[in-house]
Amino acid sequence: MEKNNRRKILNLIIWGWAGVTSIPFLSTVFRFTSPPKREGPITAAVSTTEEVPPNSGKTVSLGNRPVLLITTPEGERRAFLANCTHLGCVVRYREEENDIYCACHHSVFDIEGKNMSGPAPRPLPQLPIEIENDNIVVTVS
Amino acid sequence: MIQKYFKNWCGERLPLDTIRNHFKNKFVPRHRHTIWYYLGGLTVFFFVIQLLTGVLLMIYYKPTMEGAHQSVVYIINEVPFGWLIRSIHSWAANLMIATLLLHLMRVFYLQAYRPPRELMWMSGFILLFLILGFGFTGYLLPWDDIAFYATQIGTEVPKSIPLVGPTLVALLRGGEDIGEATITRMYTLHVFVLPIATLLFVGIHLFLSQYYGASKPITTRPKGKDIPFYPNFVLRDLRTWCIALILLIGVAILMPWGLGEEADILRPAPEGVKPEWYFIPMYQTLNILPARILIFDGETILNSVLMIGGFVVFLLPFLDRKAKQRERNKFILTAGTLVILYCIVITVSAYI
Amino acid sequence: MYAKMIFTIFVGTSLLFSLDTGPNTVVCDLVVMQVQAGQNNIETKIEFPSFEYRINLLLYFVFPVLILLILLILKIRQLDLHLDDDSRTN
Secondary structure (H helix, E strand, C coil), X not given: CHHHHHHHHHHHHHHHHHHHHHHHHHHHHHHHHXXXXXXXCEEEEEEEHHXXXXXXXXXXXXXXXXXXXXXXXXXXXXXXXXECCCCCCECEEECCCCEEEECCCCEEECCCCCEEECCCCCCCCEECEEEECCEEEEEEC | CHHHHHHHHHHHHCCHHHHHHHHHCCEECCCCCHHHHHHHHHHHHHHHHHHHHHHHHHHHCCCCCCHHHHHHHHXXXXXXXXXXXXXXXXXXXXXXXHHHHHHHHHHHHCCCCCCCCHHHHHHHHHHHHHHHHHHHHHHHCCCEHHHHHHHHHHHHHHHXXXXXXXXXXXXXXXCCCCCHHHHHHHHHHHHHHHHHHHHHHHHHHHHHHHHHCCCCCCCCCCCCCCEEHHHHHHHHHHHHHHHHHHHHHHHHHHCCCCCCCECCXXXXXXXXXXXXXXXHHHHHHHHHCCCEECCEEHHHHXXXXXXHHXXXXXXXXXXXXXXXXXXXXXXXXXXXXXXXXXXXXXHHHHHC | CHHXXXXXXXXXXXXXXXXXXXXXXCCCCCCCCCCHHHCCCCCCCCCCCCHHHHHHHHHHHHHHHHHHHHHHHHHHHHHHHHHHHHHHHC
């Protein structure tokens, strides 16, 4: 009886410790497979002003993310992160309707990026924009 | 309570009792050579490590001419613990081949291949070639200059095989020369074809080892009671694996596996181009062999000798008639020892 | 014997956790791959972590395995002793 108990305790300790042993190995695997973190904000000239005339939009990539540049009919320039806030499809500018549209689930945003209709829950995040010598400079965080 | 219910549930659906009885009635002979029984298990252990670390490396590796070397550099420099995982993969590969060769020697010297274990010997022989195939295909993947030239030479060797040689080389390289097509071919073999084939043969080999049990040597006298396979011998195996793991991590961390300059097809061959140590006997023999012997090419002769030799080794259980009658076969043991000695001497001579 | 074993585990564990190392404190900041806005810094030289760091890392992995090893050996001894008992009664 006593012998059996002793054996049980030893078995328990061995299995428990085997679990502990696996922690450093599993955490190494986890760290290895975790995707690299994005580094701080990226600022770059992504387009020239000529390429985005009034009442038009253009999608560019910055740091592997899609960015929508638009120029309103009044000539005001804006930049948005182009992933729809619903499920992440890339949105586009519609000249005829003068709005931003996501074809996946028909979400519509106005030219301020505000969600007007469709399932999109939030406005599109607006990005800081600057014009330097006819270049459009956008910062993505 | 839950545990018991689960056990019953499984017991009603699976032949658990049969399996349990099998393990209960399996014993490992205890004698002065018992220690050699761990080598097969060790090889399997290293193979499992190769599978795990290989999958991890596959996440970041890019099998293209531009990407291959760069992605390995990225793994080493940027990925957390990438250098460690890659170092373990390289070290375990070499240790696996070492334990595999030692395991082969122990089976040979204890003549464990004698009936009824012919199929184990044959499946083991196929496994040897599959594992060497892993070594050969994996060597090129980092795309550094030494690996590039070693593969250049290695894929040139089969060229002298009559009739099929050139076709074989073209198949291996995916063209006349080594390039991007070679990388993708080697990659496909290394991460898909060879693993599946190896798993199949490891399965057969392990099933047979359970079916026949460990072979008792012909002349050695037993030393005490046989060891029950479960749990005693399994725990001994686990202990051996712990020691192997400590050694493996030790060398992988203290002597991390390096990486050469990126391969450049136009650069002349650098000094010290050598295949991995387990291909040295073949490589060095090729070096010392005269270009022509009588009317034949040196290479053709070496290839023929290797093929005939491989065939003889493959069929060894059938050729060794004495072992069938549980007698030591002096001739075969001497011949095998001479081959092993030759390999050791020539390997050492290649490094000094 | 058990007192010794528990002592070993205790010392091992405290050593393990006193080592200021391991995956969570490892400084290995990642650089976003070269795709960023035209910056192409392709590296061709490899660099390993410092020797000191590697020694710490080694201990981090080896300590738990070492303790597991001791436990397994204890278990094997226990089983073997049991085996001898059996052979004596036979």
